[in-house]
Amino acid sequence: MSETLVRRPPVRGGVGASVPRPDGVPKVTGRFEFLGDMHHEDMLWGATRRAWVPHARLVRVDVTPALAMPGVHAALTQDDVPGHRYQGQAVTDQPVLAEDEVRYWGEPVAIVAADDPETARRAAEAIVVEVEELDPLTDLDVALERGAVFRHVPVRRGDPDAHGEVVVEGTYVTATQDPAALGTEAGLAVPDGSGGIDLWGPTQWTHIDLKQLAACLALDPAQLRVQPCRLGGAFGSREDLSLQTHIGMLALRLGRPVKMVYDRHESFVGHVKRHGALMHYRHEADRDGTLVRVDARILLDGGPYQLTSNAVIANSTYFAVGPYRCDHVTVDGYALRTNNPPSGAMRGFGANQPCFAAEAQMDRLAAALGMDPLELRLRNALGQGDRLPTTGQLIEHPLPTDEVIRSVAAIPLPDPADDDDPLHLPGGTGMTTPRSRVVRGVGYAVGLKNLQFSEGFDDYAEARVELTADGAVVHTAAIEVGQGMVTIIEQIARSALGMSNVRVEFDHTGRIGSAGSTSASRQTQMAGNATLEAATAVREQALAAAGGDDLDDAGVWRDGALVASLTELTANGPLTHHVRYRHRPTDQPDADGQGELHVDFCVAAHRAVVDVDPDLGLVRVVEIAIGQDVGRALNPQQVHGQIEGGIAQGMAHAVMEEVLLDRGVIRNPTLTDYLLPTCLDAPHVEAALVEVPSPWGPFGAKGMAELPTMSATPAVAAAIRAATGLPLTRVPIRPEDIAVPDPPPDDPEPHPPEAGGR
Amino acid sequence: MIVTLQVNGRSHAVEVAGWESLLWVLRERLGLRGAKDACLQGECGACSVVFDGELVCSCLVMAADAEGAEVTTVEGLGDAGGLHPVQQAFVDEGAVQCGYCTPGLAVATAHLLETHPDASLDELREALAGNLCRCTGYGAVLRAAVAAQRGGAEEAAP
Ligand code: FES
Numbered sequence: 001m002s003e004t005l006v007r008r009p010p011v012r013g014g015v016g017a018s019v020p021r022p023d024g025v026p027k028v029t030g031r032f033e034f035l036g037d038m039h040h041e042d043m044l045w046g047a048t049r050r051a052w053v054p055h056a057r058l059v060r061v062d063v064t065p066a067l068a069m070p071g072v073h074a075a076l077t078q079d080d081v082p083g084h085r086y087q088g089q090a091v092t093d094q095p096v097l098a099e100d101e102v103r104y105w106g107e108p109v110a111i112v113a114a115d116d117p118e119t120a121r122r123a124a125e126a127i128v129v130e131v132e133e134l135d136p137l138t139d140l141d142v143a144l145e146r147g148a149v150f151r152h153v154p155v156r157r158g159d160p161d162a163h164g165e166v167v168v169e170g171t172y173v174t175a176t177q178d179p180a181a182l183g184t185e186a187g188l189a190v191p192d193g194s195g196g197i198d199l200w201g202p203t204q205w206t207h208i209d210l211k212q213l214a215a216c217l218a219l220d221p222a223q224l225r226v227q228p229c230r231l232g233g234a235f236g237s238r239e240d241l242s243l244q245t246h247i248g249m250l251a252l253r254l255g256r257p258v259k260m261v262y263d264r265h266e267s268f269v270g271h272v273k274r275h276g277a278l279m280h281y282r283h284e285a286d287r288d289g290t291l292v293r294v295d296a297r298i299l300l301d302g303g304p305y306q307l308t309s310n311a312v313i314a315n316s317t318y319f320a321v322g323p324y325r326c327d328h329v330t331v332d333g334y335a336l337r338t339n340n341p342p343s344g345a346m347r348g349f350g351a352n353q354p355c356f357a358a359e360a361q362m363d364r365l366a367a368a369l370g371m372d373p374l375e376l377r378l379r380n381a382l383g384q385g386d387r388l389p390t391t392g393q394l395i396e397h398p399l400p401t402d403e404v405i406r407s408v409a410a411i412p413l414p415d416p417a418d419d420d421d422p423l424h425l426p427g428g429t430g431m432t433t434p435r436s437r438v439v440r441g442v443g444y445a446v447g448l449k450n451l452q453f454s455e456g457f458d459d460y461a462e463a464r465v466e467l468t469a470d471g472a473v474v475h476t477a478a479i480e481v482g483q484g485m486v487t488i489i490e491q492i493a494r495s496a497l498g499m500s501n502v503r504v505e506f507d508h509t510g511r512i513g514s515a516g517s518t519s520a521s522r523q524t525q526m527a528g529n530a531t532l533e534a535a536t537a538v539r540e541q542a543l544a545a546a547g548g549d550d551l552d553d554a555g556v557w558r559d560g561a562l563v564a565s566l567t568e569l570t571a572n573g574p575l576t577h578h579v580r581y582r583h584r585p586t587d588q589p590d591a592d593g594q595g596e597l598h599v600d601f602c603v604a605a606h607r608a609v610v611d612v613d614p615d616l617g618l619v620r621v622v623e624i625a626i627g628q629d630v631g632r633a634l635n636p637q638q639v640h641g642q643i644e645g646g647i648a649q650g651m652a653h654a655v656m657e658e659v660l661l662d663r664g665v666i667r668n669p670t671l672t673d674y675l676l677p678t679c680l681d682a683p684h685v686e687a688a689l690v691e692v693p694s695p696w697g698p699f700g701a702k703g704m705a706e707l708p709t710m711s712a713t714p715a716v717a718a719a720i721r722a723a724t725g726l727p728l729t730r731v732p733i734r735p736e737d738i739a740v741p742d743p744p745p746d747d748p749e750p751h752p753p754e755a756g757g758r
Numbered sequence: 759m760i761v762t763l764q765v766n767g768r769s770h771a772v773e774v775a776g777w778e779s780l781l782w783v784l785r786e787r788l789g790l791r792g793a794k795d796a797c798l799q800g801e802c803g804a805c806s807v808v809f810d811g812e813l814v815c816s817c818l819v820m821a822a823d824a825e826g827a828e829v830t831t832v833e834g835l836g837d838a839g840g841l842h843p844v845q846q847a848f849v850d851e852g853a854v855q856c857g858y859c860t861p862g863l864a865v866a867t868a869h870l871l872e873t874h875p876d877a878s879l880d881e882l883r884e885a886l887a888g889n890l891c892r893c894t895g896y897g898a899v900l901r902a903a904v905a906a907q908r909g910g911a912e913e914a915a916p
């Protein structure tokens with residue numbers, strides 16, 4: 001149906017074109033007002049007092065020294081929370097401020113508001129926090145032993161006695177990764193003078209914040225307007241509340257606007273991370289390469305509070321096998337409670353960790369079988385009509401696993417490097433690698449992930465399209481995190497309406513219903529479909545009102561003649577249509593983790609080319625190629641932007657990015673010590689877009705922005721293994737993992753059984 | 759203390775406290791919030807400005823040291839007629855996603871192309887390695903830099 005709505009000639013700025021983003025100019029000129037740039041006459045600055053112990057009994061908190069300081073207006077603790085004292089998306093188990101126990105390093109204990117940020121910072125420091133340190137629980141095996149489990153997700157599928165002829169086993173570790181959005185947490189709460197507040201904070205879903213904040217602040221939801229925010233990136237780290245409740249409390253208490261900004265160090269403890277994982281895998285296949293059985297146990301480090309761990313572990317479990325057919329599968333996924341930093345959402349949402357392990361297993365299996373790793377993957381490639389190996393769900397819609405693998409393999413390999421320019425050598429200019437010692441490696445990995453929310457969640461998005469004399473406006477509460485959803489919504493509305501003069505208005509929670517979370521690769525399809533339906537209805541209203549057969553920026557046309565201008569058409573008010581779009585319902589899992597738990601899926605294949613100096617353990621990622629399932633690219637330039645940015649994050653988790661944890665303490669909470677890729681580290685990217693239209697996405701589009709990160713990590717690891725011959729079962733791979741005497745002494749499993757006959 | 763400095767061609771005399779950085783003065787005293795902070799340690803380049811002809815991290819410059827300085831911020835790129843060619847290239851090439859790194863990167867790129875109009879791609883990469891971007895993976899940023907460089911070269915050609 002939607003295809004016929006694309007007018008001939010197509011409308012300017014519609015779907016399929018690389019339309020520039022509408023906020024591009026304000027962003028390049030510095031006029032775009034990010035959260036941290038917001039300002040209010042009369043505002044105070046907030047600051048947070050934190051406890052720098054990973055686990056302790058909170059003995060005493062005394063705010064009087066802070067209150068005695070000139071310029072300090074308030075100092076609040078958990079006792080001052082006006083409403084519900086705990087927050088959390090699904091389970092409210094996180095105290096707004098530490099209550100009787102400190103459960104992670106840097107947990108907030110008290111908050112202050114003062115005339116300027118320096119006074120606020122000193123006042124927070126002046127608060128007396130007396131603790132009695134307790135032993136932190138930081139080891140995943142111990143946490144499991146002690147039953148510190150947020151959620152256990154079991155999968156039992158097929159015959160427990162079915163076995164393959166060739167067996168490979170392995171233990172794999174992925175370290176904790178920080179989303180490290182460039183903009184740190186910042187927010188502003190402004191009292192409205194009648195008991196309510198307007199609140200701007202870092203979020204990916206204003207309505208879920210509204211629910212938690214209204215409860216904690218003891219406000220009627222109508223008194224609290226959670227405003228759309230302008231974020232310096234998110235990547236999952238804004239799905240859970242950070243400073244919102246705190247600025248809300250201060251603003252309500254004082255009746256004055258309060259702004260708070262985290263510095264980078266505070267940001268490292270102020271938002272959730274990608275779960276560190278410990279995974280055991282066993283793959284069994286027949287000699288012809290048919291995958292027969294996969295057994296896996298996946299442990300995720302959730303930190304002390306549940307946050308989104310319940311859903312993250314579901315993804316880890318259901319995507320434990322990857323995009324391969326397999327009829328006999330047993331998985332036990334556990335999200336564990338520890339005193340490490342709180343973990344939650346990050347791009348890929350739990351599907352990344354098992355992707356690293358399972359793809360390493362596929363390479364081991366290929367080696368054991370004496371088969372080409374790509375041939376093994378193609379032989380088992382999951383597609384439409386197959387069943388998801390874990391949940392048994394029928395794959396109803398196109399899933400081009402085979403095509404993404406073939407398309408990435410068809411991209412020509414980069415030339416072998418031969419020059420001595422240090423910029424082209426592992427380690428760069430600071431290191432002393434000679435070209436003669438450099439070994440090149442090539443590795444592949446394939447990733448599979450769900451789109452939208454799963455497991456029976458009532459997932460919807462609202463949009464309202466208004467046609468006025470000045471053009472069309474799409475209203476939504478969806479959050480633009482930088483990925484370019486704003487452009488996609490405009491493009492969809494243009495193509496649906498047949499008009500170019502379209503803009504998006506981001507509404508606060510009081511003006512429109514939820515659009516759901518900007519996560520789970522959702523909004524292109526969810527906000528997109530809501531927009532498509534609303535815009536289509538408005539176009540039909542317009543045509544019916546004027547008895548026309550076409551609509552454009554001038555108005556309604558009939559037989560090639562303008563019959564009503566926009567002004568005439570909207571003389572009695574704007575034409576509007578409001579839509580609450582729901583995707584098809586999904587099941588809750590049965591006791592064996594079986595059911596139609598997911599709406600749809602997306603797949604991508606990566607090929608990494610690396611140069612390694614085995615003596616110094618240095619790696620240069622030369623190029624990453626990707627074959628990516630996109631349904632249909634609504635804005636090819638933006639798709640490439642998501643691919644390049646996602647790949648940089650995925651490759652960096654393979655060789656650079658790790659939150660260094662020492663008994664719960666973060667040892668590298670700065671950008672000096674937590675290594676983000678620079679433009680010297682980021683590889684050249686080649687992308688092949690595989691366009692098999694989604695039957696239900698707007699104009700055939702799929703969400704796609706998580707996959708580029710997911711399988712980039714295992715592909716880089718595979719390439720380094722190919723160059724070094726080392727097992728490398730942990731990411732990030734450090735120089736000391738490569739430059740080691742053989743066998744590596746600190747490898748968790750120095751002699752993995754590579755293969756065994758049956 | 760009072761510090762007198764020129765920002766984007768305009769003179770300002772501002773009262774500053776001893777702890778204040780140039781970045782703080784620009785953002786909070788002068789209301790020029792284009793320059794961002796993402797680390798305050800000289801690692802991210804989000805606060806990049808041109809200071810007496812040199813590209814600096816304004817978070818590392820003490821306000822007191824800005825006495826008599828000439829500063830160009832992102833707000834001083836381009837003119838009433840429109841965007842600076844580097845800014846236009848960033849928009850055209852999709853080098854802007856969240857945009858938090860963009861003011862710093864735009865200032866750094868413009869300064870580089872001004873001081874090294876013939877920079878090779880490797881030189882561009884090396885020079886821009888002080889500016890972190892978490893969103894783009896730098897591909898589009900480098901394409902924008904090259905496009906701005908080409909545009910500049912065409913303009914300069916007879
Ligand atoms: S804020 Fe100045 S370099 Fe990061």
Ligand code: FES
Nearest residue numbers: 856857891892893
């Ligand atoms: S565009 Fe987001 S940090 Fe560069």
